[in-house]
Structure formats: C-alpha cells, structure tokens
Amino acid sequence: MNISRIYHQRQRRLTAGWLLTLLVLGLITILALTSGAMELDWRTLWSGDSQNLNASQRVLFHIRLPRACSAILGGAALATAGLILQVLLNNPLASPSTLGISQGASFGAACGIWLLSSGVTPATHPLAVTGLAFAGAMATTLLILALSLWRDCGRETIILAGVALSALFVAATTLLQYLADDTQLAAIVHWSFGDVGRADWRDLRVLGTVTAVGFGALWTQRRRFNALMCGHDTATSLGLHVTRMRLVGVTLVAVMTAITVTMLGVISFIGLVAPHLVRLLVGDDVTARLPLCALSGAILLLLADMLGRTLFAPLTFPAGVVTAFLGAPLFLALLFTRRNPWT
Amino acid sequence: MDLSLKQLSFAYHAKKPVLQQVDTTLSSGRLTALLGINGSGKSTLIKLMAGILKPDQGQIVLGAPANCPLSSLGPRQIAHHCAYVAQNTQPPALTVFDYVLLGRLPHQSGWTSKPMPADLKLVEESLAQMELTPLAFRPMGELSGGQVQMAVIARALAQQAPILLLDEPTNNLDPSHQLRLMKKLHAISRQRHTTVIYSMHDVNLALHWADQVVLLHEGRVLRHIATEKLTAADLSTLFGLSYRMHTAQNMTKNTAVNSAAEVQRWFWPDVC
Numbered sequence: 001m002n003i004s005r006i007y008h009q010r011q012r013r014l015t016a017g018w019l020l021t022l023l024v025l026g027l028i029t030i031l032a033l034t035s036g037a038m039e040l041d042w043r044t045l046w047s048g049d050s051q052n053l054n055a056s057q058r059v060l061f062h063i064r065l066p067r068a069c070s071a072i073l074g075g076a077a078l079a080t081a082g083l084i085l086q087v088l089l090n091n092p093l094a095s096p097s098t099l100g101i102s103q104g105a106s107f108g109a110a111c112g113i114w115l116l117s118s119g120v121t122p123a124t125h126p127l128a129v130t131g132l133a134f135a136g137a138m139a140t141t142l143l144i145l146a147l148s149l150w151r152d153c154g155r156e157t158i159i160l161a162g163v164a165l166s167a168l169f170v171a172a173t174t175l176l177q178y179l180a181d182d183t184q185l186a187a188i189v190h191w192s193f194g195d196v197g198r199a200d201w202r203d204l205r206v207l208g209t210v211t212a213v214g215f216g217a218l219w220t221q222r223r224r225f226n227a228l229m230c231g232h233d234t235a236t237s238l239g240l241h242v243t244r245m246r247l248v249g250v251t252l253v254a255v256m257t258a259i260t261v262t263m264l265g266v267i268s269f270i271g272l273v274a275p276h277l278v279r280l281l282v283g284d285d286v287t288a289r290l291p292l293c294a295l296s297g298a299i300l301l302l303l304a305d306m307l308g309r310t311l312f313a314p315l316t317f318p319a320g321v322v323t324a325f326l327g328a329p330l331f332l333a334l335l336f337t338r339r340n341p342w343t
Numbered sequence: 344m345d346l347s348l349k350q351l352s353f354a355y356h357a358k359k360p361v362l363q364q365v366d367t368t369l370s371s372g373r374l375t376a377l378l379g380i381n382g383s384g385k386s387t388l389i390k391l392m393a394g395i396l397k398p399d400q401g402q403i404v405l406g407a408p409a410n411c412p413l414s415s416l417g418p419r420q421i422a423h424h425c426a427y428v429a430q431n432t433q434p435p436a437l438t439v440f441d442y443v444l445l446g447r448l449p450h451q452s453g454w455t456s457k458p459m460p461a462d463l464k465l466v467e468e469s470l471a472q473m474e475l476t477p478l479a480f481r482p483m484g485e486l487s488g489g490q491v492q493m494a495v496i497a498r499a500l501a502q503q504a505p506i507l508l509l510d511e512p513t514n515n516l517d518p519s520h521q522l523r524l525m526k527k528l529h530a531i532s533r534q535r536h537t538t539v540i541y542s543m544h545d546v547n548l549a550l551h552w553a554d555q556v557v558l559l560h561e562g563r564v565l566r567h568i569a570t571e572k573l574t575a576a577d578l579s580t581l582f583g584l585s586y587r588m589h590t591a592q593n594m595t596k597n598t599a600v601n602s603a604a605e606v607q608r609w610f611w612p613d614v615c
Contacts, residue, residue, distance in 0.1 A: 239419035
C-alpha cells in the first residue's frame with residue numbers, strides 16, 4: 001500500500017471537487033444574472049459606450065451584477081465565519097446568528113437610526129449607522145470571546161450565552177422600534193431585512209477586500225485549525241498558541257461578519273448550514289472544508305436571492321427572509337437525519 | 344534527553360495544591376512509570392512536563408543538548424522536545440493519515456505549513472509502527488476506541504520528540520494491544536534513546552516495562568527508584584492496600600535488549 005501515492009491522489013480529487021463547486025457557482029451566477037422581471041437583450045448588451053448605457057446594460061451592471069456579487073461575497077464571508085467560529089470555539093452550533101453577532105449589528109444600526117436621524121429624513125448619517133452596526137457586531141463577538149476565555153467555560157455555555165445575548169439585543173431593538181416614530185421604524189425594520197440588493201459597487205469593494213483578505217489569512221492557518229479541533233491540551237502540545245490563535249481568529253471572523261451584516265443586513269442560517277452541509281461531504285478537515293464552505297455559502301445565498309426574486313414574481317422577498325425560511329428546515333433535516341449526534 | 348523537575352509546585356485553586364515540591368530527574372532513554380491513586384497529580388505532572396500548564400513554583404529543565412528551562416521556550420519549541428498523549432482524546436473526524444500528520448505540524452514551517460515528502464514518510468512509518476497502515480484513509484470516527492488510541496500514539500511518534508509523555512496510554516486497549524504497545528514503547532526508548540514517561544493504573548503492566556518508577560502521593564514524590572527495588576510495602580503505602588509480591592521463573596521480558604530480569608515479579612493486593 002503506497003500511502004504517499006494515495007495521499008496525493010486524494011489531494012488531486014479534492015482540488016477537482018473545489019473546481020467543480022466553482023463551476024456550479026459560475027453556472028448559478030449566470031442563471032441569477034439572466035433571471036428577473038426584465039428580459040435582457042443580449043444583442044445590445046455589448047454595444048454602445050460607457051456613458052450612454054441602454055436599459056439591458058443598466059439592469060445588468062447596476063442591479064443584477066452588484067446583487068450577484070453581494071450574494072457571492074456575503075455568502076462566502078458568512079459561511080467562512082460560521083466554519084471558523086465552530087472550529088475556534090470547538091462548537092458545532094456556533095455561527096454569526098446563533099452567537100448573537102448579527103443581532104448585535106442590528107441593534108447597533110437601530111441605535112444609529114433612532115439616535116442620529118430626524119423624523120423627516122431617516123438615516124441622515126449613513127456612515128454613523130454603518131459604524132454603529134459594526135461596533136455592535138464587534139462588541140458582541142468580543143463579549144462572546146471573553147466569556148469563552150473566562151474560566152474556560154464549556155461549549156454549551158457559549159451557545160447559551162449567545163442565545164441570551166441574541167434575546168437581549170432583539171428586546172433592545174424592539175424597544176427602540178417602540179420608541180421610534182413611523183419613519184424611523186420603517187428605516188429600522190428595513191435595515192434588519194437581510195437584502196443583497198442593498199450594496200452598491202463602493203460597498204462591494206470594501207466587502208470584497210475584507211472577504212478576500214480574511215479568507216486568505218484563515219487559509220494560511222488551515223492545518224493549525226485541524227490541530228485546534230483536537231482540544232486545548234493536544235493543540236498546545238503540537239506547538240500552537242491556542243489563546244492567541246483564538247483571539248486573532250475570532251477578531252478576523254468578527255470583522256468579516258460585521259462588514260457583511262453592516263452592508264447586507266441580517267442573513268441567518270448561511271453561517272450555520274453551509275459548514276454542516278460541507279462537513280457531511282468531507283468530514284472535519286478544515287483544509288478541505290474551507291474553500292468548499294465559502295463556495296457553498298455563496299451558492300446558497302445566490303439561490304436564496306434568486307428564489308426570493310422569482311418564486312412569487314412580481315412580488316420579491318429579501319434574501320434574509322428566504323434563508324431563514326429554507327435554512328431552518330434544512331438545518332433540522334441535517335440534525336435529525338444524521339447517524340451520530342453532533343455533541 | 345534528561346528531564347529535571349526542580350521544586351515543582353502547582354495548584355488549580357490557591358488553597359488546594361495538586362503538586363508540592365516535586366524534585367527529581369527522569370533519565371534519558373529510559374521508561375519511567377508514574378504510579379499513584381486517582382488525584383495524586385500524575386496527569387497534572389505530565390501536563391506540566393508537556394508545557395500545557397505552567398508551574399506556580401520551581402522549574403522543569405531540559406537536559407543536553409537543549410540545556411534550558413522549559414519556561415524559556417515557546418509552545419512550538421517545546422513541541423520539538425516533548426510529545427504528549429492525553430488521557431482521553433476525542434479526535435476530530437479526520438482520516439487517520441491526516442490526524443497522524445498533525446504530529447508533523449511543529450516541524451512544518453512557512454505560512455501554509457505544507458507537509459514535505461519527509462513528513463509524509465515519517466507519518467507512513469508511524470502508522471506502520473502502530474499497525475494502522477490498512478486503516479490509513481479511514482475516518483477516525485469509524486475506528487474502535489483501541490484503534491483511536493493507537494492513532495493518537497502514532498501522532499505522538501510522528502512528532503519525533505526525544506521525550507514522550509503518555510497519560511494512561513493503554514486506555515481502551517485489549518490485553519494483547521496493551522502488551523504490544525508497551526513492547527513498542529520499550530523498543531523506541533532503546534532505539535531512539537527516547538525518554539518515555541507514562542502514568543498507568545495497571546501496576547503490573549506498568550512495572551513490567553518500566554526502568555524506574557515514581558510513586559506520587561498527595562502531590563509529592565513518595566519514592567523514585569529503580570523498578571527492581573520496588574517492594575510490596577511501597578505499593579501498600581501508596582495505595583492504602585496490603586500488597587504481596589509473587590515471583591515466577593519462567594516469565595521473561597520478550598526482548599533481547601532487556602533480558603536482565605529473568606525473575607518476573609507480580610504485586611497483588613489482599614482481597615478483603
């Protein structure tokens with residue numbers, strides 16, 4: 001039995017799997033770009049100049065393409081964040097939404113809208129709203145991290161702390177909605193919908209940079225993440241600075257999540273479902289899971305957005321609503337059809 | 344590589360010291376058994392030697408060629424010197440090969456820690472040593488408890504450290520695998536000149552292979568002696584039971600390197 005040969009064969013098969021998933025993502029992207037209320041005229045798409053865009057060009061470059069890019073980048077960022085949180089906190093239930101990070105951002109944004117906008121022109125300080133949403137996500141993450149490090153509390157405790165923080169932020173946001181006037185209320189509710197159609201090209205540049213840098217940094221640590229899954233003692237004996245790695249990793253993931261939630265709103269379940277779907281295919285190996293997870297997160301959010309736009313056309317639903325509706329039953333199915341429980 | 348423990352004290356909670364003034368030297372290329380009742384500090388002492396815990400007082404000094412206190416080294420440098428097998432391991436759902444490959448992590452440099460052909464070869468050797476070659480690409484979750492334990496030890500062997508620290512290494516192993524594992528550890532200590540330190544509750548299995556024995560009682564070293572000098576009285580004091588020693592002429596260690604002890608000794612407690 002030539003073990004090295006089998007190892008290399010397996011690595012090649014894995015690369016082929018990544019490329020195949022990338023191809024699937026490409027095909028779904030094309031499908032997403034071509035589907036919608038307006039039929040694109042492909043003959044006129046490449047004609048004319050950049051100053052005077054025709055209707056098809058405007059729909060493609062200003063609506064559908066940024067929307068698809070948002071879904072791809074946001075889905076990839078949330079799925080990657082979910083996977084790495086699960087590894088770092090050694091908890092299969094960790095994700096930006098179960099730990100209350102998304103709800104923290106939502107509360108931050110609600111504070112921004114309520115405190116800084118006048119009743120007539122909601123969100124007159126969009127940067128402040130974005131900044132407060134980011135601060136809300138980061139503060140929640142750091143609180144979760146501090147709790148996980150404080151007296152080394154168990155992994156169930158972390159999730160329960162996340163549930164408690166989520167409930168707290170939801171209650172606080174509801175209070176702000178109660179206190180807000182009609183215009184502010186509409187702005188707060190609209191912000192809380194996870195919608196990939198919200199980001200423009202400027203937002204996408206930020207989201208793209210953060211996702212790419214974050215993913216690249218996490219990719220360099222993929223083998224160390226495998227060691228981290230062996231538990232604190234074994235990981236330390238394998239030469240890892242466990243606490244430092246957790247701190248840096250969670251901060252990186254928090255930035256990725258915070259930027260995504262700030263740009264797109266609350267999109268639940270992608271960060272929880274995508275890592276588990278991929279886990280069914282390739283097991284716990286982070287090296288295999290990381291690219292597959294990012295790609296499947298992108299595919300899931302792109303599909304959710306497409307479904308929201310086309311299923312009840314001309315009525316459209318934000319992607320966040322679709323992911324919540326489809327993600328919950330999908331996750332339950334994953335939970336209860338598994339042979340071994342995730343404990 | 345020798346390992347000197349100098350006035351070592353440790354407590355998880357301020358008022359409950361687990362180890363107190365532990366002072367001894369564990370010799371290079373020898374097997375040392377740590378014996379003691381539950382809660383006597385065996386696992387804590389092993390974790391201190393592996394650099395997982397930091398002592399409250401005293402220090403651990405690595406012998407030649409390192410000649411430095413363990414506290415002066417970072418986790419990766421410690422991992423070059425000490426490999427550790429935890430008492431109860433729940434490994435992730437990697438394949439056996441990927442899991443054993445983690446043992447090469449401290450030796451892999453660069454941003455991506457990409458394994459080199461030499462790393463793959465060492466993993467292959469460690470798998471063969473632990474008789475895991477046919478299971479190399481099976482997921483860890485599909486292995487029996489004993490096979491998982493063998494994979495955990497294979498990972499520690501792949502680390503190629505001069506000091507091997509094993510906390511109850513025969514957990515989950517059947518008697519046949521227990522003997523085969525101990526025989527392998529014995530051979531490794533002789534061939535690679537590895538310092539092997541293990542804790543174990545099976546007194547006779549532990550003593551059969553050990554060159555020296557450290558008796559830990561309430562966090563202190565009761566005795567540190569050569570195995571053949573251990574008496575039933577020592578064990579009676581350690582475990583609070585009345586031990587008797589039995590001997591047999593026809594049992595010898597099944598290895599040419601250590602054939603000195605031709606008379607096999609057994610210790611049995613009197614059943615109340």
